[in-house]
Amino acid sequence: MSQAFRDSTYLFPVTQALHILAVTVFVGAIVIGDLRLLGWGPVGQSRASIARSAQRILFWAGLAVLVTGIPQFTTNALTYQRSWLFVFKMYLLAAALLFTATVRHRVAVADEGRLASWVPRVVGAVSLALWMCVTISGRLITYYG
């Protein structure tokens, strides 16, 4: 597979393009939930209802992000491994995934009366910051990797 990616003129750039499209959908589903947690999104709906609906999008878009991301890595694995930005992005990604699956999920589905009002706001802000940092560091690999 890696060889095919290196040999083809089109495969790698098209994969990159589909990767950013998948990232856009994924981040969109994160941001709508984060805005809701911050109290700025669709507040007519409960936090849990928005989170549940977003979860399906996150799953499918996340899968597409992986499927388009992994071949980019394996094609130039040795170059990426030496890129501090790539390594940094992977740590950020791990942190963002962990935070989303644990703290953010718990807060989003918790009974709304049970939490102090600052809790979902802080969680929404942290999630938004983490995911934007993942996106931005990914883009910067092209230039400073």
Next chain:
Amino acid sequence: MLSIVPTFAWLEGLAWTTALRESPFGYPLIETSHVACIVLFAGLVIMMDLRLVGLAFTNAPLAQIQRRLFPWQMATFVPSTATGILLFCVDPLRYYRNVFFLAKLVLLALAGLNALAFHLKTYRSEGWDEDPQVTATAWLAGAASLLLWSVTIVASRLIPNDWFK
């Protein structure tokens, strides 16, 4: 025939566009800001589109989702456009004949018209938001937007490749 090329050449020769083009940080930072804004903007537009075509957030009334997302779509659209124009100004001669760049402009115009038609017509028609069933035109607007923005993003990422010189 009057050509626009001298204008682009003049733009490219300006002190500030030259400085940004030659700086190791100028272009990458504008480009990264552009991508960060677009991801937020298009991400939220796509969430609205998924609601319109009935793939997500179906238990929320359409108008409510639209009203709450619209300010954020606009707030991210403005810096997306500003950074996009800036990117073009920094290197106009590199872009103006690029197939993917030209395709992007056409796609943006189509996406803009689609959004405008939706906002002026469907969105303002009587009682459209109370109906739990999305009207056929609203569904179509959502599907068109989904397609147009997806292709726009793919075309944009392909701009650095000069496949059709």
